[in-house]
Amino acid sequence: MKPTDIKDPEYFHKVVDCQYACPAHTPVPEYIRLIAAERYTEAYMINWHSNVFPGILGRTCDRPCEPACRRGRLQGDDEEPVAICRLKRVAADNKSDIRDQLPVIPKQKNGKRIALIGAGPASLTVARDLAPLGYIIDIYDNQFAGGGMMRSQIPSFRLPIEVLDEEVNYILDMGINTTFDIEVESLQEILDKGYDAVFVGTGAPRGKGLNLPGLEDAADKVHLGIDWLASVAFEHTHKIEEKVLVLGGGNTAMDCCRTSKRLGGDDVRVVVRSPFEDMKASPWEKEDAMHEGIPIYNNHVPKEFVVEEGELKGMHFEKVEARYDEDGKRSLVPTGEPLVFMEADVVLMAIGQENAFPWVERDLGIEFDKWDMPVVDPTTFQSTNEKVFFGGDAAFGPENVITAVAHGHQAAISIDLYCRGEAVSERPAPGVTLASQKMGVHEWSYDNAVEADPRYIVPLAPLDKSLADRKMEVELGFDPTTAFKEAERCLNCDVQTVFEEARCIECDACVDICPTDCITFTPNAEEEQLRVSLSAPASNLAQDLYVSHDLPTARVMVKDENVCLHCGLCAERCPTSAWDMQKFLYNVTKAGQ
Amino acid sequence: MSYQIPKFRHPQLPVNALGYTKADYEGSISTLCAGCGHDSISGSIVRACHELSIEPHKIAKLSGIGCSSKAPTYFLGKSHGFNSVHGRMPSVVTGAAMANRDLIYLGVSGDGDTASIGMGQFAHVARRNLNMVYIVMNNGCYGLTKGQDSATADEGSVSKKGDANMYSAIDLCATALQMGATFVARSFSGDKEQLVPLIKAAISHRGFALIDVVSPCVTFNNNPGSTKSYEFVREHAEATGTVDFVPMQKEITTAYEPGSSHEVTLHDGSSIHLYKMDEDLDPFDRTSALINMEKHRTAGDILTGLIYLNKDSRDLHDVMETTRRPLNTLTEDDLCPGNQMLKNINDSLR
Numbered sequence A: 001m002k003p004t005d006i007k008d009p010e011y012f013h014k015v016v017d018c019q020y021a022c023p024a025h026t027p028v029p030e031y032i033r034l035i036a037a038e039r040y041t042e043a044y045m046i047n048w049h050s051n052v053f054p055g056i057l058g059r060t061c062d063r064p065c066e067p068a069c070r071r072g073r074l075q076g077d078d079e080e081p082v083a084i085c086r087l088k089r090v091a092a093d094n095k096s097d098i099r100d101q102l103p104v105i106p107k108q109k110n111g112k113r114i115a116l117i118g119a120g121p122a123s124l125t126v127a128r129d130l131a132p133l134g135y136i137i138d139i140y141d142n143q144f145a146g147g148g149m150m151r152s153q154i155p156s157f158r159l160p161i162e163v164l165d166e167e168v169n170y171i172l173d174m175g176i177n178t179t180f181d182i183e184v185e186s187l188q189e190i191l192d193k194g195y196d197a198v199f200v201g202t203g204a205p206r207g208k209g210l211n212l213p214g215l216e217d218a219a220d221k222v223h224l225g226i227d228w229l230a231s232v233a234f235e236h237t238h239k240i241e242e243k244v245l246v247l248g249g250g251n252t253a254m255d256c257c258r259t260s261k262r263l264g265g266d267d268v269r270v271v272v273r274s275p276f277e278d279m280k281a282s283p284w285e286k287e288d289a290m291h292e293g294i295p296i297y298n299n300h301v302p303k304e305f306v307v308e309e310g311e312l313k314g315m316h317f318e319k320v321e322a323r324y325d326e327d328g329k330r331s332l333v334p335t336g337e338p339l340v341f342m343e344a345d346v347v348l349m350a351i352g353q354e355n356a357f358p359w360v361e362r363d364l365g366i367e368f369d370k371w372d373m374p375v376v377d378p379t380t381f382q383s384t385n386e387k388v389f390f391g392g393d394a395a396f397g398p399e400n401v402i403t404a405v406a407h408g409h410q411a412a413i414s415i416d417l418y419c420r421g422e423a424v425s426e427r428p429a430p431g432v433t434l435a436s437q438k439m440g441v442h443e444w445s446y447d448n449a450v451e452a453d454p455r456y457i458v459p460l461a462p463l464d465k466s467l468a469d470r471k472m473e474v475e476l477g478f479d480p481t482t483a484f485k486e487a488e489r490c491l492n493c494d495v496q497t498v499f500e501e502a503r504c505i506e507c508d509a510c511v512d513i514c515p516t517d518c519i520t521f522t523p524n525a526e527e528e529q530l531r532v533s534l535s536a537p538a539s540n541l542a543q544d545l546y547v548s549h550d551l552p553t554a555r556v557m558v559k560d561e562n563v564c565l566h567c568g569l570c571a572e573r574c575p576t577s578a579w580d581m582q583k584f585l586y587n588v589t590k591a592g593q
Numbered sequence B: 001m002s003y004q005i006p007k008f009r010h011p012q013l014p015v016n017a018l019g020y021t022k023a024d025y026e027g028s029i030s031t032l033c034a035g036c037g038h039d040s041i042s043g044s045i046v047r048a049c050h051e052l053s054i055e056p057h058k059i060a061k062l063s064g065i066g067c068s069s070k071a072p073t074y075f076l077g078k079s080h081g082f083n084s085v086h087g088r089m090p091s092v093v094t095g096a097a098m099a100n101r102d103l104i105y106l107g108v109s110g111d112g113d114t115a116s117i118g119m120g121q122f123a124h125v126a127r128r129n130l131n132m133v134y135i136v137m138n139n140g141c142y143g144l145t146k147g148q149d150s151a152t153a154d155e156g157s158v159s160k161k162g163d164a165n166m167y168s169a170i171d172l173c174a175t176a177l178q179m180g181a182t183f184v185a186r187s188f189s190g191d192k193e194q195l196v197p198l199i200k201a202a203i204s205h206r207g208f209a210l211i212d213v214v215s216p217c218v219t220f221n222n223n224p225g226s227t228k229s230y231e232f233v234r235e236h237a238e239a240t241g242t243v244d245f246v247p248m249q250k251e252i253t254t255a256y257e258p259g260s261s262h263e264v265t266l267h268d269g270s271s272i273h274l275y276k277m278d279e280d281l282d283p284f285d286r287t288s289a290l291i292n293m294e295k296h297r298t299a300g301d302i303l304t305g306l307i308y309l310n311k312d313s314r315d316l317h318d319v320m321e322t323t324r325r326p327l328n329t330l331t332e333d334d335l336c337p338g339n340q341m342l343k344n345i346n347d348s349l350r
Ligand SMILES: Cc1cc2nc3c(=O)[nH]c(=O)nc-3n(C[C@H](O)[C@H](O)[C@H](O)COP(=O)(O)OP(=O)(O)OC[C@H]3O[C@@H](n4cnc5c(N)ncnc54)[C@H](O)[C@@H]3O)c2cc1C
Pocket: A060, A061, A062, A117, A118, A119, A120, A121, A122, A123, A140, A141, A142, A143, A147, A148, A149, A150, A153, A154, A182, A183, A184, A185, A201, A202, A203, A204, A205, A226, A229, A251, A252, A255, A359, A391, A392, A393, A394, A398, A399, A400, A401, A402, A404
């Protein structure tokens, strides 16, 4: 293998599993250490710069970082990822007033006007990045306040309105011109206002329905999940019937059933076509629903609405089982059992969302593909009309808040480049630093001991109380003591093992001490060959091998990054400091930086 | 400074016949200097015992005084251990081995512990052919007391202080051979590929097995001019050949060119294959071994690998015709055969 080029910022970035998996590349271990040090405000600001909504995301993030967390790969089935998301919330809960740390908005504007359609997290991120650069920003949204689906969809028992308002307002208070309660009905009209650029962040606002027999007769008792959730959030709906069937297995279904339970639903059931394990909802959302006494019926395909004398009585379902072919492709095969009847006074359909751009004229130079989605560049977020950019759920279909934020940052870079007449394809390089953490002989500036504690559980409000009040937050968050212990579980994957071959005397000290057998001195070979011949097999192909230049004995040092604990023992045992523990800080460059 | 090894291990560590991983043979975190050769030897011992699937409680590790003699704390944490007095490890092992022949005795010593204060004990334990593995972690100095030249320091070798050693060196392998040791090998802490099979073979051998392992002291004797530094040993080590250890009841999978290898069956049924052997050396002949060692010594090389093996070794128990059972399993009936027997003995003496 060729020697590893550690100057390539992506090499060490990939080692920081959580940060690499985060769409916005939040420097996770850096803020976790600050939380352990009770420096909550600094921890919050690191988050704020990366992901804009630390308090919101600390409660609601889809947390792609956690399945990626190294801790989850360690030996033992019960070893779980660090509770990264809930630690973020600790920073938000315990910070001091941060308003004086927010960017200063120039009084003198740069003369460029940008329109943002939709006031969801994608647009708000664009506003956050461009306002400090002097852009004049107009936001249009059909809701009465900013936040998009974070306001209309995510229920208050998961995200209190004050938390939402606080973080949305940090941005709107940057002198953003808002036009709320207005449906934008023509992009042409917006363009005609002479904006220098337009960002479309309108999300995927249309709920999918199921056109089954009986629907017409039952129609007033069948709602689209997202519309119903919005009407609850906007205080149009205050109660629901007793027997509720929620169709669908995603997070929307989980929010629908849990909200129903709080609005008077007594017999609330979730019915899903797929097997339980294949449900789209995150495991923790399913757990939360079941904890609230909501049963989930899997392998039931809805067949028809049963309506008697003009009144919805329930639904028929066909029982199926999942079969997987050789390629692992699933098909749901009826079991042949008689149809299952479930009673219902009302049905909520939560089977998916779609994009809809009826308001975008098709003669504006914006190309649409065969699925009627705009053609958007995945790096620059520019459409085929160079003035118009898309991001968030509007760009590539429904995702989540953190993805919308990541898109927003990138779109802001593009808009800034575009307005300055520069090529949007010239992306700024990330900002990286690599600095030794050595404080003395065998002393490191980070807490290198590896804690063995299992993952800590976030305490919940008493069930009876939280079910009685849809606005009462269910999760209470970690207290500072538990937060400290959870933070200490983090392995500090950003503190990198950096190897300098010129210093190595090949004494084997690092090999002998390494608890997880990461290091091998061996004759060089092709990657495939090396992976099976190291001290311990390097079978996780998603994780790189770190290969040195040739050593005096004609061997190379090969380190499998897979389960390195970043414990620093190799560097402690190295007599010549050929190994050093160096903190790698990777920051995604933002617009104008 | 770390005081504990993290509990996590590689998720795919191989397990041995007992279902144990290498981690089950480890000890406490080392307090030796970073880069000390002794730690690597500990690593080799761990690997050898794991690969041999020895139950940890069947091993007793004994040592004297020195950094090397501290090392047993850092491996085989679940085995028996005895840290004795300076240079006196051989007599403690002798006592233990006579009392309980069922344990595997692993003596760990230093060049000071063996070749200076313990020279007499070393000579006698070798000549008695006590069934034990005797590992010398040989760094040419007294590491623990800050690096004074030891009796194995080569004449002219320069220590960190800068003075050349004025005296002739004791060659522990040669001494052991002359004293009657039945397994003699030399190795280097930085060469696990060679050392691990040698340790396995030494454990399987019945009789006194010496492995003199050159083990650089990074703190006091790894400087230019030292003949026990990493660099010097790497440049001057000359292997007698390659030792391949094949455990008992394991199929031989390596293909050897015909006539190129010697196969030796050891006492426990496992075997070793010696191949790529130095043509001048007959490892089963003491004279050849001594001549070869001397040849390399005068050429300024360090001869490593298996140097001598007595295939017909009879250990101290064989020679003394002692009971086959550990003393702690003998009952009163075994020990007091009764009045009649005593009478017979007395009569035979009349
Ligand atoms: C029930 C539910 C629960 C969810 N829970 C989570 C969660 O816990 N965590 C998570 O990360 N994600 C969650 N999501 C997904 C998340 O809300 C979205 O992915 C995210 O909000 C997308 O952000 P966005 O900025 O692209 O668009 P949106 O947040 O959808 O914002 C778009 C805004 O534009 C407005 N708009 C649309 N068209 C027009 C128009 N023509 N004129 C004016 N205004 C318009 C919309 O009303 C909306 O306010 C959930 C989604 C749903 C449906």
